[in-house]
Amino acid sequence: MAKSVLSRYIDPDVLSHVADRHFEPRGLVIGNLAGAHKSPLSGFAVEFAGHREYVPGDDPKHVDWRVYYSRDKYFVKQYELETNFVCHMVLDVSASMRYGEGRQQKLLYASQIATMLGYSIVRQSDKVSLVTFDNQVRGTLPPSNSMDQVVRMTHHLDEIEPVEKTAMAKSLNEIASRLGRREIVIILSDFFTDLDELEPVLQRLRYSKHDVVLMQVMHHDEIAFELDGMVKFVGLEVPDELLAQTDDLRRGYLAAVARFNQQFEEITQRNGCERILIDTSRPMDELLIDYLNKRSLQLRAR
Structure with a gap:
């Protein structure tokens, strides 16, 4: 694979900060090594x-x-x-993940998180897999603890075209049916979906004793709505357009996002899942270090 493709998903500066940090399972694991x-x-x-x-x-x-x-x-x-443990990186590649420019694009940011955490997991001799989905499961890399797995992940990620709608509950149900014993499942998505349909899938994963981590990846615009003036909004998953004055929308939008996130947090807590809200404007090394440190401290406190 071209070096430029690998460098698109693995930042050496970020990796130097996180490569030696261990990613530990929250519960007991079953492996074959x-x-x-x-x-x-x-x-x-x-x-x-x-x-x-x-x-x-x-x-x-x-x-x-x-x-x-x-x-x-x-x-x-x-x-x-x-x-050993097996960690499944489950990545939403639907059209809504296309939002953002450069390294703050949601899909690229989520892909980099999956790749760099995958590198750290393989480096500690554990296994990582990658599954991508939108309105169906798009691709699957079986679990491996070979360093070649990281290269395979970047190759698969570079072939993705985020153009389809999301059918999260359906896709995650299919993925859940393929999983084996208690494992770690990290789902990276903006989670713009029907939360009432999502909850039974989370219950199914937790019933199977999986350690479920929900990484909610959002662009700063979606979190803070710091847009000014007249803006044309274009739907990424629906062919709608809206030309509007941002001041007229800001209060209602932020209230709707707050309600959505509160409901999402209640569902994750109710089902024993770990949820992390990620702003793509945040430096990734800072994000990953804070997350891995927090997870390690929580495990030591048990």
């Missing part, structure tokens, strides 16, 4: 977890003889396995 994270399964490796009674076939070397001499019964030591 030895790694750095606690598994909900018990085994005979790494960290002592407790005892259980000996049964025929257990390896005698795991018998706790001190317990035997005090209780006159055989017990074996159990340990918590450490294992």
Whole structure:
């Protein structure tokens, strides 16, 4: 792949700040390789977890003889396995994500977050996948912990044309049906969708014990509406246009956005999801460092 394509999604300056920071799962994980994270399964490796009674076939070397001499019964030591996790980057590539110019475009900003977090996850020997969707699932890269996965992600992202409408609930339901055991699911989108339809999908993901992170990527214009004068608004997913004086719209628009975000926050809290509101005008290294530090502190506090 051309170096210019890779540099479009991976900023070396940002990466230098986040590459050594670990992305940890909020709950216990199940994987198929030895790694750095606690598994909900018990085994005979790494960290002592407790005892259980000996049964025929257990390896005698795991018998706790001190317990035997005090209780006159055989017990074996159990340990918590450490294992890898799988993180799925689920990216909304619908037309509304096209809003913005340069590096503040929502889709490019979200793509860079997915790629740089993916790099960090692969670097710690965990697996990352990439799934893109709009009104249907558009592309899927199966999980891998190879550094080549990051290159494959940038290649797929560079082929995207955000022109279709969003059918988020339908697409996420299809994606959820493909997931396996408890994993991490990071959804990057502006979440301009029917929240009542979205909630059952989040419930399905949480019922399957997935760690769900919702990264709500919005342009600063959409958050603060700092537009002046007469502006022509052009629909990205519907063929509508509106020429209006921004002063006439500002109060009503900001009130509607506040109501939407409040409802979204209530849904995420109700279903045990993590939600991060992202302003694409914010420097990405600052955003990622703050997020990874906050997540690490929350996990240590548990």
